[in-house]
Amino acid sequence: MKRTAQLKLRGAIHSLGVRxxxxxxxxxxxxxxxxxxxxxxxxxxxxxGLELVEQxxxxxxxGGESSRPGSEAVPAEEEMRRVLPVLEGLRxxxxxxxxxxxxxxxxxxxxxxxxxDIINDISAFRFDPALLELAAAGGAAVVxxxxxxxxKTMQIAPAYDDVVGEVKSFLEERAAAARAAGVERERIVIxxxxxxGKRLSDNLxxxxxxxxxxxxxxxxxVGPSRKSFLGALLGLPAEERLEGTxxxxxLSVVRGAHILRVHDVLAVRRAVQTAxxxxxxxxxxx
Numbered sequence: 046m047k048r049t050a051q052l053k054l055r056g057a058i059h060s061l062g063v064r065x066x067x068x069x070x071x072x073x074x075x076x077x078x079x080x081x082x083x084x085x086x087x088x089x090x091x092x093x094g095l096e097l098v099e100q101x102x103x104x105x106x107x108g109g110e111s112s113r114p115g116s117e118a119v120p121a122e123e124e125m126r127r128v129l130p131v132l133e134g135l136r137x138x139x140x141x142x143x144x145x146x147x148x149x150x151x152x153x154x155x156x157x158x159x160x161x162d163i164i165n166d167i168s169a170f171r172f173d174p175a176l177l178e179l180a181a182a183g184g185a186a187v188v189x190x191x192x193x194x195x196x197k198t199m200q201i202a203p204a205y206d207d208v209v210g211e212v213k214s215f216l217e218e219r220a221a222a223a224r225a226a227g228v229e230r231e232r233i234v235i236x237x238x239x240x241x242g243k244r245l246s247d248n249l250x251x252x253x254x255x256x257x258x259x260x261x262x263x264x265x266x267v268g269p270s271r272k273s274f275l276g277a278l279l280g281l282p283a284e285e286r287l288e289g290t291x292x293x294x295x296l297s298v299v300r301g302a303h304i305l306r307v308h309d310v311l312a313v314r315r316a317v318q319t320a321x322x323x324x325x326x327x328x329x330x331x
Contacts, residue, residue, distance in 0.1 A: 065298050065317050068104040068144065068306040069097030070270065073127040074111045074119075087130035094135045100311035104163065104304070105139075107131050107156075108146030112167050112241070114200040114273070121151040128152070129159050136160030144188070148172040150179055157183045163234075167192050167241065169219040174226075181227030188234045188266055189219045193242025200242065208247040209254045212237050217261055234304065236266040240274060248274040252297055259301035268306035269293035270313075291316045299324070 073090050094105045109127035110119040124147065135143060136159060144163035145156035150173050153164050157179075165188040170177045180187050191212045193199045205211050216235040223233055237251045237258055258265045269275070275289035276282065287309055294305050294313045298320060307313045 064321060065302070066103040066304045067101055067310050067314055068106050068266070068304055069094070069100070069102035069310045070306060070308045071097070071105055071107045071131065072111070073107060073109045073131055087134060090131040091134035091138070094131070095138060097310050098139050098141050101314040102141060102310045104142040104144055105135060106144040106146050106163075106165055106306060107135075107161075109152070110147065112146075112196045114196060117197065118195075121149045124149065124152045125155050129155055132156055132159040132161055148176075150176050154179055157185055162186060163188060166190065167196070167238070169216070170223065171219075174222075177223050177226035177228060180223075180232075184232075186232040186234065187223055187228055188236055189216055189223065190236040190241065191215050191238035196241075203242045203244055203247065205247060208243070208250050209257055212251060213257055213261065216258065220261070220263060230263075234264045234266050235261065236268065236306075239267060239269050240272040243274070245274050245277050248272075252293060253300060255297060255300035255302055259303075264303040265301055266304040266306060267294075267297040267302040269297060270307040270309070287312060295320045
């Protein structure tokens with residue numbers, strides 16, 4: 046069921062009038078900030094993925110290393126042990142796009158061999174630049190995300206003079222690097238990295254100015270799901286941030302997001318569909 050050779054994300058997502066896409070999160074980790082430990086068993090993770098597909102996920106993003114603030118790196122061997130059975134199990138049972146959330150060449154190579162279509166790299170391929178050549182050679186799509194430092198250090202006094210301009214410039218530079226390495230423009234997605242080396246005010250500014258990133262000409266992915274900025278706004282733990290996630294997701298689409306990376310696919314999809322219907326009627330009336 047692997048469809049890497051046919052994957053043209055920009056053509057599929059960035060065309061005017063095409064609905065929002067939903068990326069469902071599957072963390073095969075013991076320590077992720079929200080669902081860590083819930084899906085360590087490969088069979089449970091596969092069943093969760095199929096459940097997310099039933100809820101409307103277009104992409105499943107599988108990760109074997111937590112990127113929560115302060116987290117430690119995981120050896121490639123352990124990461125592969127966690128994610129490969131899940132990728133293989135899902136590839137046999139669904140034809141939605143599969144994404145590997147990793148910064149490591151060895152993990153990405155094995156994931157592509159197991160049926161992954163997308164490499165989602167929180168470092169925007171800075172940690173291992175050779176990953177871009179691997180993506181190009183394998184015909185994979187790439188997600189380039191902005192992050193200050195590493196997960197261990199990113200929330201230690203982050204600061205910007207112009208967060209929107211600085212993040213946009215970074216992503217444009219990384220997209221140019223991807224194209225120089227041979228990744229087709231149609232296979233590049235950019236992500237401003239909500240919560241990754243950002244203050245509350247930075248996250249809000251980025252969400253409110255997603256049209257600036259859309260103007261760069263690549264599909265924009267946003268991951269607001271249950272993150273700490275919502276906790277700061279609402280004074281609630283991750284388990285109680287669904288309503289905040291819904292609001293942030295809808296506003297992200299209004300501001301220019303094309304893909305939403307979320308844990309709660311069904312609820313977010315319903316909220317976005319409602320907003321899209323209203324917006325479509327306003328455009329029609331105008």
